[in-house]
Amino acid sequence: MQAGTLPFAEARFATRSFEHFKSHLHQRLSIGAVLEGEVEFTLGEKAFTLQSGTLALINPHVLHACNPSPSKPRTYGMLYLDTAWCASLQGREVFAPFQTSLLEDASLVAHYFDTLTTLLDPKGFRMEKEEKLTEFFGALLERVRFLPAMPSTxxxxxxxxxxxxxxxxxxxxxxxxxxxxxxxxxxxxxxxxxxxxxxxxxxxxxxxxxxxxxxxxxxxxxxxxxxxxxxxxxxxxxxxxxxxxxxxxxxxxxxxxxxxx
Incomplete structure (x- = not known):
């Protein structure tokens, strides 16, 4: 469940799950992917079908829900990252939200699940977990664009x-x-x-x-x-x-x- 001893990361992996989530939002950046099955993914007013080979990127404070398609359990992973840690890797003082919501990249998804395996290993070392997560997030940053800064109200x-x-x-x-x-x-x-x-x-x-x-x-x-x-x-x-x-x-x-x- 938890990414070992990393205070800025939380990981989740569920196997053949029929669990249904109420629409919600997080204060952290959420990254999800399906290993088996498919997910009905809603993001704001948009709806997608999420299958293996695609990452779902959910910016903080964005309403969303990820639920299984009817009669199709899904095996999936979720990663929740504190925005201050993400911003530090972006080289920014404040986290810059991602412009991309879905990223189809089989190699990056494989990297993602490999990272989750390391994070969820109860016998893994903290430094190993942090290195693995940093490498994955760095690879992700090379593939996404950021939303332009919006003036706050x-x-x-x-x-x-x-x-x-x-x-x-x-x-x-x-x-x-x-x-x-x-x-x-x-x-x-x-x-x-x-x-x-x-x-x-x-x-x-x-x-x-x-x-x-x-x-x-x-x-x-x-x-x-x-x-x-x-x-x-x-x-x-x-x-x-x-x-x-x-x-x-x-x-x-x-x-x-x-x-x-």
């Missing part, structure tokens, strides 16, 4: 910043709209047009991402639920599984076992 940026903070508290839309300098209705429309999801959906994703980090630290699940603003442990369990297909307990157990191995 101060009100939306401010709203996003507020939505990522103080997750244990309720945040009234009126407070958010006032800070962004507009009406509640105007904020919801502008936020969804810019980010792709509503403020509530964005904040829920932030809660799940924060929960991942706390669970990785070995914190008590009930405490994580409270820290991330869920009503109770059952409420947390429901939403976490909808986004990750794993229960908080299973996610934490797999992560901590990988670190101890």
């Amino acid at each position: 101060p009100c939306i940026a401010r709203a996003q910043e507020m939505l990522t903070c103080n997750l244990e508290e309720e945040l009234p839309l009126e407070t958010l709209a006032h800070a962004a300098g507009g009406s509640v209705y105007g904020l919801i429309r502008a936020f969804k047009a810019s980010v792709g999801v509503t403020p509530h959906a964005f904040r829920l994703n932030c809660r799940i991402e924060a929960a991942r980090r706390y669970l990785q630290q070995g914190r008590v699940i009930a405490e994580v639920a409270q820290m991330c603003g869920f009503y109770d442990q059952s409420h947390f369990h429901h939403h976490f599984k909808a986004f990750t297909t794993q229960t908080p307990k299973a996610y934490q157990r797999n992560f901590l076992q990988d670190l101890k191995a």
Whole structure:
């Protein structure tokens, strides 16, 4: 599950899975590929059929879902990379999003799965894992273009910043709209047009991402639920599984076992 002891990377490999994911987004760069079967891949309002030999490149904060085609289980890998680490390899202060969403390159996909194998080896050395991942990401950077820098909208940026903070508290839309300098209705429309999801959906994703980090630290699940603003442990369990297909307990157990191995 976890990329060994690398704090900036998380890996996942699933065999013949029928798991269905709710549409969601990540704060990290996500890279996926199918080894067997096929996937119905939605990215924003676009839909694709993802088969072996193609990498799916999902920029941070982009709404997406990857689910199996009917009656066709898929074997696939996922890699989640912190944007600060990605930016350092790009030679930039801030991560430059990829212009490409699908990259058909059989040799690079083979490199990708070889990298996942190394990352998920419980007996592998950290330096070996980091070298392997760096080499793969470097090869990827040679094959993709980056989106041009877009001027940020101060009100939306401010709203996003507020939505990522103080997750244990309720945040009234009126407070958010006032800070962004507009009406509640105007904020919801502008936020969804810019980010792709509503403020509530964005904040829920932030809660799940924060929960991942706390669970990785070995914190008590009930405490994580409270820290991330869920009503109770059952409420947390429901939403976490909808986004990750794993229960908080299973996610934490797999992560901590990988670190101890």
